[in-house]
Amino acid sequence: MNSLPIASVGPVMRKEFRQIRRDSRSLIFMIFLPAFLLLMFGFALNFDVKHIPLAVVDQDGGRISRELAEKFRTTEYFDVKAELDRTGDVDGLMARERIKAALVIPETFSEDLLAGRSPSVQFLLDGANAMSGTTAAGYAAAILQSYSQKITLEAMERRGLGGLTMPLKTEVRVWYNPELKSARFLLPGLMAFILMVILTTSTAFSIVREKERGTMEQINVSPLRPAALIIGKMIPYILISLASAHLVLGLGWVLFGVAVKGSYILLLLTMILFLISGLGQGILISAITRTQQVAFLISVLTTILPTFILSGFVFPVRSMPAFIRLVTYFVPAKYFLVALRAIILKGAGLGAFWDQVLFLAGFGVLTLALSVVMLRSGGEDGRKRGRGAR
Amino acid sequence: MPEYSIEVKSLTKRFGAFTAVDGISFAVGRGAIFGFLGANGAGKSTTIRMLCGLLSPTSGTASVGGFDIDRQPERVKRVIGYMSQKFSLYEDLTVVENIRFFGGVYGLAKRAIDLRMPWVLEMAGLQGRERSLTRTLSVGWKQRLALGCAVLHEPEIVFLDEPTGGVDPASRRRFWELINELSERKVTVFVTTHYLDEAEYCNDIRLIHAGRIVAGGSPRELKDEVIRNPILEVASDRAVDALETLQKEPWVLETSIFGTSLHVSVADEEEGRRLIRERLAGAGIVPERIDRIVPSLEDVFIHKIEEQSGSRGSGEAAP
Numbered sequence: 001m002n003s004l005p006i007a008s009v010g011p012v013m014r015k016e017f018r019q020i021r022r023d024s025r026s027l028i029f030m031i032f033l034p035a036f037l038l039l040m041f042g043f044a045l046n047f048d049v050k051h052i053p054l055a056v057v058d059q060d061g062g063r064i065s066r067e068l069a070e071k072f073r074t075t076e077y078f079d080v081k082a083e084l085d086r087t088g089d090v091d092g093l094m095a096r097e098r099i100k101a102a103l104v105i106p107e108t109f110s111e112d113l114l115a116g117r118s119p120s121v122q123f124l125l126d127g128a129n130a131m132s133g134t135t136a137a138g139y140a141a142a143i144l145q146s147y148s149q150k151i152t153l154e155a156m157e158r159r160g161l162g163g164l165t166m167p168l169k170t171e172v173r174v175w176y177n178p179e180l181k182s183a184r185f186l187l188p189g190l191m192a193f194i195l196m197v198i199l200t201t202s203t204a205f206s207i208v209r210e211k212e213r214g215t216m217e218q219i220n221v222s223p224l225r226p227a228a229l230i231i232g233k234m235i236p237y238i239l240i241s242l243a244s245a246h247l248v249l250g251l252g253w254v255l256f257g258v259a260v261k262g263s264y265i266l267l268l269l270t271m272i273l274f275l276i277s278g279l280g281q282g283i284l285i286s287a288i289t290r291t292q293q294v295a296f297l298i299s300v301l302t303t304i305l306p307t308f309i310l311s312g313f314v315f316p317v318r319s320m321p322a323f324i325r326l327v328t329y330f331v332p333a334k335y336f337l338v339a340l341r342a343i344i345l346k347g348a349g350l351g352a353f354w355d356q357v358l359f360l361a362g363f364g365v366l367t368l369a370l371s372v373v374m375l376r377s378g379g380e381d382g383r384k385r386g387r388g389a390r
Numbered sequence: 391m392p393e394y395s396i397e398v399k400s401l402t403k404r405f406g407a408f409t410a411v412d413g414i415s416f417a418v419g420r421g422a423i424f425g426f427l428g429a430n431g432a433g434k435s436t437t438i439r440m441l442c443g444l445l446s447p448t449s450g451t452a453s454v455g456g457f458d459i460d461r462q463p464e465r466v467k468r469v470i471g472y473m474s475q476k477f478s479l480y481e482d483l484t485v486v487e488n489i490r491f492f493g494g495v496y497g498l499a500k501r502a503i504d505l506r507m508p509w510v511l512e513m514a515g516l517q518g519r520e521r522s523l524t525r526t527l528s529v530g531w532k533q534r535l536a537l538g539c540a541v542l543h544e545p546e547i548v549f550l551d552e553p554t555g556g557v558d559p560a561s562r563r564r565f566w567e568l569i570n571e572l573s574e575r576k577v578t579v580f581v582t583t584h585y586l587d588e589a590e591y592c593n594d595i596r597l598i599h600a601g602r603i604v605a606g607g608s609p610r611e612l613k614d615e616v617i618r619n620p621i622l623e624v625a626s627d628r629a630v631d632a633l634e635t636l637q638k639e640p641w642v643l644e645t646s647i648f649g650t651s652l653h654v655s656v657a658d659e660e661e662g663r664r665l666i667r668e669r670l671a672g673a674g675i676v677p678e679r680i681d682r683i684v685p686s687l688e689d690v691f692i693h694k695i696e697e698q699s700g701s702r703g704s705g706e707a708a709p
Contacts, residue, residue: 011494015483022482022523218478221442221549222495223467 008224012232016206020236027240030202034194034244038251041190052136055082055093055102062110064151068121071147072103077139090124100126101136113151187252188340189313191245192333195271196278196307199241201299203282206233207375208295211286226375230283230368238275245271261347270343273360274336278303280367281332287374307333335359395420395547395578396441401450403436410436412601413450418594420546421576423569425592427583427691433601434582438551441580443467455546468496471540475552477532479539481525485516488524488539496543503542510538513568530561537568541577548572550581554588566591586688597691605694612690619643620659621685624666625651625678635673641665646692653689 020027056069072078081099084090090102104122112119123140210216219229252258260267282299289295308314310324311333317325328334335356342348350357396418403411411433418424428434439445441454443463452459455469479488489510493503511517514534516527524532533553541548550569554562566588569579573593581592589595590609597605605612626632629650636642636654641662644655656662663680670677 008495008497011491014494015480015487015491018487019480019482213481214474214476214478215480217444217474217476218472218492219495220444221467221470221472222492223464223497224495 008228009232009235012224012229013235016233016236019206020240026202026205030198030237030240031244031247034198035247035251037194038187038190038248039255041186050076051079052077052101052139053081053099054078055084055090055099056080057084057087057090057102057104059085059087059107060105060109064110064113065105068105068109068144068147069103071143072140075139075143077136087122094124094126097126101140103140116155186313187248187256187258188337188344189311191248191340192274192311192336193304193307193313194248195241195245195275196333197300197303198244199237199275199278200282200285200303201296203233203237203279204285204289204295204299205292206237207283207286208289208292211290212292226372230372230375233283234276234279237279238272241275241278242268242271258344260344262343263349266350267340267343270336270339270357270360273357273364274332276364277332277360277367280364280371283371284367284374287371306331310334311337313337332360332363335363393420394418395422396424396452396454396580398437398441398452399450401437401440401452402448403433403440403445404448409601411440411447414596414598414601414603415450416596416603416606418578418580420578421573422594423573423579423581423592425581425583425589425595426598427586427589427595428598429584432598434598435551437598438549438580438582441466442470442472442549468543469546471543471545471548473536473540473548473550473553475555477529477536479524479532479536482523484521484523485511485514485527485535486520488535489542492539493542498543506542506544510535510542514538529557530564533557533561533565534568537565541572545577547578547580550579552582552584554583554585562588586686586691589687595687597694599695599698602698604698605690609687612687613685619655619657620662620682621689622654622656622659622662622666623648623651623679623681623683624654624670625680626670626675627678628675631673632670632675632677635669635675636666639665639669644693644696646689648688653683655689655693 020030054072056072058065058069069080073080078101082089082093084093084102087104090099090104093099094102102124104124106120106122109119109121121144123137123144125137207216210219249260253260281302285295285298285302289298310317310320310328310331312328313333317328317334320328339353339356339360342353346352394417396416398417399415400413401411401415402409402413414433414437426434426437436445440447441452441459443454443459443466446460454466457465457469459466480491483491486507489507490503493506498506511520514531514537516522516531516535519527519531524535527535537548537550537553540550554565557565562585569581569591572579581588583589593608595606595609595612596603624632624636627650629647629652633645633647633652636645636652642654642656644653646653654662654666656665659682666680667677
């Protein structure tokens, strides 16, 4: 009699661990799917463009034109796949996707240059993939610009203006700095995304399953308090998600070279806070749904979309319209992401993102408190509706 | 110690415009096997849910084990056990794990659970299957295990909501033996069922129909007091035709059909026999036999429900 509510957390937790262990599919879902997603996204969401297959049509064939072509040959951005005589052949190769770009140096190139006229060079691009197309155009423009500067300087030297330096020195600088690999930006976002989706879905499932099977009713008639039930369910899922998060961190380090620069304790703290809000959301979803299918649908809609679009994972929050920016305040992943990027990439201390942690904690407390209330009253509502239907 | 385990006064529950339970009152003595009977949707489950502290009544009061269900639902939950037709066990846990979990939920210490374990296993006949996953057990086993889990913490009162649904007759019999054992230990058993033959096992019965209690008493009392008129069983292979013929007669108080025979309620046995033969002969039906029978509870309830709905088998008023 009158045992403290905390005492009944133990049996719930042990039961939950046993159930998760027996259900090997969900265990794999929770631990390995995140790692798998990291691999998928890490390699697929790669905005770096390199080794673009290129054809060179050198109609001039002189020393200078060959020198220009050489510039394209020696960079890692382009791979010269074909050397053609006629511009007409470019079409066929591009249609068959053998090449993505072509450099056409006209017959009069050397002549124009020596005569002091501005020669034009044609750069043809496969625009089917807008993203890599623009990137390739950027590389080409940069290479051509640096080459044209070199020629200008040489010409001036020849005219006796030796020793002159250009007031502005341009280097081949690509918008996508190859040193800053996409994976480095993506890793924190992926962590948030993966943890949120997996955790929310699993929690919602574990409770809705109890409703479907009737075990929730058995628990409701027992003296077990909703808070004890929620805490007992939370602990196993938080531990498993933490394990999963560490797997993602490890893979990020091994495969993408993303090491944690900042404090590990801070990282753990923000992760736990974030996980609590994800759990709370899962419990809230389970309170308003009665079948696993609906729970799954709502979990996916309320986690994948906001975490992907509204958290700053892919699109910067700063550049969103005011209204959408307002909405992002309700996406816990947003706070998590800022804190995570600060810890992992910049190695910043708590001072740099304490407000984010505060928001995250507030969010966690709010969803948990709401879910305790909802679990009780929502359960009763469900039963009322169930009765009416019979 | 209160005289009654459960006391219900004018208990009412409305869902919007629908009145599921309409001002019912009754009391259940300690150690009684109390049968709460009625069709699906009659208000049985709503009543049980209110008594278990899951639903708040719209009006009226009830006490369970001496605690008010509306003001002290948490106290109520500690003194009751509950088991429903769904046998809410964790299918992916083993027999022992289920027992440990429910013991833990009721705040039993590990030692206390260990002490109760052999009793539950023996009661459910699950010795040797302790490590089996619950989903691999037959329905009868699950049912007994669910009962074992519901009484692990030795509650004063057990609520059984249609516990025998979907169980074979042999398991049902065995289950009722367990209920009798509980009753002998002074545990009050509140059981709902729509199997009327099971109601014969109860010491006290209430029949609920459309949210109201329409009959109550022990099975004996119900049969003796409610059915004052003799009931004749008319066996015929043309039972439906016979029913149609007799229903029209003013001297027939009630008729109902049970397979290939009719139950006909009449004011006088000899007169009834004569009239039945005469009328059926007129319709070309020769009954195989006509016997006076001891009314079953089913006869009682048909009588009561028809009386309640005002649509009697015959047009004559009740005597």
